[in-house]
Amino acid sequence: MPISLPLRRLWTLDKFAYSLRVFIAFSGALLFSGLMGDVALVIPLFLGIIACALSETDDSWQGRLQALLVTLVCFTSASFIVQWLFPWPWLFVVGLGLSTFCLIMLGAIGQRYATIASGTLILSIYSMINIEQHGGVDGDVAARQLLLLAGAAWYGLISVVWCALFSRQPVKQSMARVYKALGEFLILKSALFEPVRGVDVEARRVALARQNGKVVDALNQAKEMIFRRLEGQRGDQKLNRYLSIYFIAQDIHERASSTHYPYSALSKAFSTTMCCFAASGCWINRVAPAVS
Structure with missing residues (x-):
């Protein structure tokens, strides 16, 4: 290395x-x-x-x-x-x-x-x-x-x-914390859609809510850092780039944190669909040798 x-x-x-x-x-x-x-x-x-x-x-x-x-x-x-x-x-x-x-x-x-x-x-x-x-x-x-x-x-x-000398380093680190927390949030969010029965949905919701708080804190800290440096430097291209990256993370978080459907019903429907696919796959594997 x-x-x-x-x-x-x-x-x-x-x-x-x-x-x-x-x-x-x-x-x-x-x-x-x-x-x-x-x-x-x-x-x-x-x-x-x-x-x-x-x-x-x-x-x-x-x-x-x-x-x-x-x-x-x-x-x-x-x-x-x-x-x-x-x-x-x-x-x-x-x-x-x-x-x-x-x-x-x-x-x-x-x-x-x-x-x-x-x-x-x-x-x-x-x-x-x-x-x-x-x-x-x-x-x-x-x-x-x-x-x-x-x-x-x-x-x-x-x-x-x-x-x-290193004025941009704290901003880079804050944006890295934002996307790390956001990635963990998306992983926890995707767990609500797993087609598995008997899962404790409420425990996953609690974990998701805790991670959501961490994402909000990281976003607030990054926003404060960027805006403090933007005072008197509105034309700085690097700061404007960091601001655009921040808005992308904020938009992803807003979309991912929205709730439009009961996840337990979705998980149950996905589980039923997967069972149907598995059953059809087994039937095809049995019928194919006989046909050939």
């Missing part, structure tokens, strides 16, 4: 690109710590990378750059608020409650901001752990807070560059 074939299959996996970006970010942070001669710098850098990776949104590179700027502003605010209010427990509790409310309201704007808000909460927890481990706020802790933000900015930069 050629070496390129396993690599191409690996490239089509959903989490491979995400894992590769995190690996590159971790390697860069480790290299920086080695050059600075202080391995302890790896911890805040890694925590910042993890927080930013959890806040990553699916978008075009322009949208991801805007999301990165919002993420860094939220991270910076959360980090320094935790650092300033940590010595006063009551103020810290009040500030934590207000910041949580603001982040919840930010997440209500849309899925992109909800992801950023959850990542900001995670970075706030990392900041509290960082301060607690060093026994309070001092100059060293402030430097480590900056390293948290530097790690987040480093991964964000990798994410934006990656999205600019």
Whole structure:
């Protein structure tokens, strides 16, 4: 088997690109710590990378750059608020409650901001752990807070560059998920027409309904990905091609999910027809030697 074939299959996996970006970010942070001669710098850098990776949104590179700027502003605010209010427990509790409310309201704007808000909460927890481990706020802790933000900015930069170079890869993967789920749906749908008696039709209907939900989810995710990239790029031929492929899948799903006939009656009729064909075939096999 050629070496390129396993690599191409690996490239089509959903989490491979995400894992590769995190690996590159971790390697860069480790290299920086080695050059600075202080391995302890790896911890805040890694925590910042993890927080930013959890806040990553699916978008075009322009949208991801805007999301990165919002993420860094939220991270910076959360980090320094935790650092300033940590010595006063009551103020810290009040500030934590207000910041949580603001982040919840930010997440209500849309899925992109909800992801950023959850990542900001995670970075706030990392900041509290960082301060607690060093026994309070001092100059060293402030430097480590900056390293948290530097790690987040480093991964964000990798994410934006990656999205600019491979902007179509998530769309391809989403369309592959759509057609995979649609194929499984069609197989389950065809099982309702099998000319076999004594089959539990209700169990097959339940399995078909579950698979239908997976197809709908895959279609919605693919639609959101395509439409986010179509903003400002209406004339992009590749995106229009993906949109046409999406509409084909949607049309197939609409036709296949429609119900026009009681399947149990159809299955029974097909079973009777098959029995008639089998009986006629046996009769022909018996008569043919006698005639010859």
